[in-house]
Amino acid sequence: MLLLAHRPLRGRTAPAHFHDLVCDCFLWCSSARVDSASPRVFTNVDGAPPHVFTRGRRTSTRVHSCGRRISTRVERSVRQHSNLNINDVLGNYSLTLVDALDTLAIMGNSSEFQKAVKLVINTVSFDKDSTVQVFEATIRVLGSLLSAHRIITDSKQPFGDMTIKDYDNELLHMAHDLAVRLLPAFENTKTGIPYPRVNLKTGVPPDSNNETCTAGAGSLLVEFGMLSRLLGDSTFEWVARRAVKALWSLRSSGTGLLGNVVNIQTGHWVGKQSGLGAGLDSFYEYLLKSYILFGEKEDLDMFNAAYHSIQSYLRRGREACNEGEGDPPLYVNVDMFSGRLMNTWMDSLQAFFPGLQVLIGDVEDAICLHAFYYAIWKRYGALPERYNWQLQAPDVFFYPLRPELVESTYLLYQATKNPFYLHVGMDILQSLEKYTKVKCGYATLHHVIDKSKEDRMESFFLSETCKYLYLLFDEENPVHKSGTRYMFTTEGHVVSVDRHLREAPWKEFFPDERGRAAGSSLRRPAAPDLKVINSSSNVSCFSGVTLHVDGEKTP
Ligand code: DMJ
DSSP: OTGGGEEEETTEEEEHHHHHHHHHHHHHHHTBOSOTTSTTTTSBSSSSOOEEEETTEEEEOOOHHHHHHHHHHHHHHHHOTTOHHHHHHHTTTTHHHHHTHHHHHHTTOHHHHHHHHHHHHHHOOOOSOOEEEHHHIIIIIIHHHHHHHHHHHOTTOTTSOOOOTTOOSHHHHHHHHHHHHHGGGGSSOSSSOOOSEEETTTBSOTTOOSEEEHHHHHSOHHHHHHHHHHHTOTHHHHHHHHHHHHHHHTSOTTTOOOOSEEETTTOOEEEOEEOSSTTTHHHHHHHHHHHHHHOOHHHHHHHHHHHHHIIIIIEESOSSSSSSSSSOOEEOOEETTTOOBOOSEEEGGGGGHHHHHHHHTOHHHHHHHHHHHHHHHHHHTSOOSEEETTTTEEEEOOBOOOOHHHHHHHHHHHHHOOTHHHHHHHHHHHHIIIIIEETTEEOOBSOTTTOOBOSOOOTHIIIIIHHHHHHHHOTTOHHHHSSOOEEEOTTOOEEEOOGGGGOOTTGGGSOOOOGGGTTOOOOOOOOOOOOOSOOSOOOOOOTTSOOOBTTBOOO
């Protein structure tokens, strides 16, 4: 059944309607004028009707009415700096266009890639009175610019001809410009842990929050490290690494766990919840991915120690997935100091974890955990933002087109080649088509049960969800077949792992602080009791979506 949906694509195979899914969606941002939050948004670049790239040919289609409606709403929100739900990510710098660049390259669509890159070079500016979240700007914008820069300058050009005529490292310069504008976040902080937000023109806002989530502050190393190594300037890697080390030094001496929210001046944990989802997810991910990319042993040591603590305190249920006594395995939210259960929900961000487990070779546990998330997807045709595993019902109902389950599905397919994961991918794809497709793109599900929608398509839908789905079915893609080893950033941006990024001439600036991280094993301990000590939700960082829970403010 699955194979019937395939059609040839540039000598490979991919689901026919999936190619259209991505291209229709990309049209939406690539044909729009760059200021995605300005009154000019979604007017056409040259006044001509925008184009839809459909099944290899262009057809004119007007999308103006969609764009105008959205731009008015966005414009209003951008003027209100306090509207974090919009401004944390949007930045008024053509976010979706920038974030989607390497998706086009991976699809082998060189003409659209080249067009989009030129549009970014000619029209995107970071000299804006925009207050953005440092983490979001880093993973979505900085990471994408660096990934596209490397694709353009790759001498092998595995994705087809992605070169840009007269390219003069413009994307790298733009990445540098953006990173310099983010640097004030790392100043005047007593711990070295950065402020969560900066204004791109004026730096840290005077009324800035001193609290940040661990993932937001501690998952900057891949992009900042890449930038440093490409520029030969240690500054960026140094501040990002200092933040990781500061957070790491604050972990509980008893459990080895970190909390989800910390005060950057005092180092006190404001959120003591330790879990795999919001507020912590990419912190773990980047310990491992920094090691993969830069080869710094201390990053691997930290990751191994963190993984050991996760297995010791977060994993509950039986040892084996499908046999033995006890409940099926589950990763829960606990108090970082006592290891005791804090609530009975899991968030959809956690679904990235099986993918991370694939990277370290814990495939058996990854298969088991992935099956749990897929069972939830099957029930709702989406993943609710929070799912209460005790009540077996959603706690928070929206689904903002997140990629995590697709990402894990893709990585598990690569590891196992089990066609079951193609089936999962097709199931996800069909749900997306059925429940989220709208006239101008794909919409956030406001409610996974009644399937009502929101007027919002997160940029990670194109940079991650679509990319991983595409790659799942595209066996012959250069990502899999070119002989180059690739890694995906937490926003799904592809970067080749090569020697050049392992060179860090400034190494002597970084003291060796392996300390307690060294020598951890991956032993899985017996399951502690499932006892709720505090069922109230905690402050959390939900990438892309600011969630206010129990009246608390998201840092
Ligand atoms: C993405 O922006 C990144 O993957 C981030 O690390 C957390 N998740 C969102 C999408 O859900």
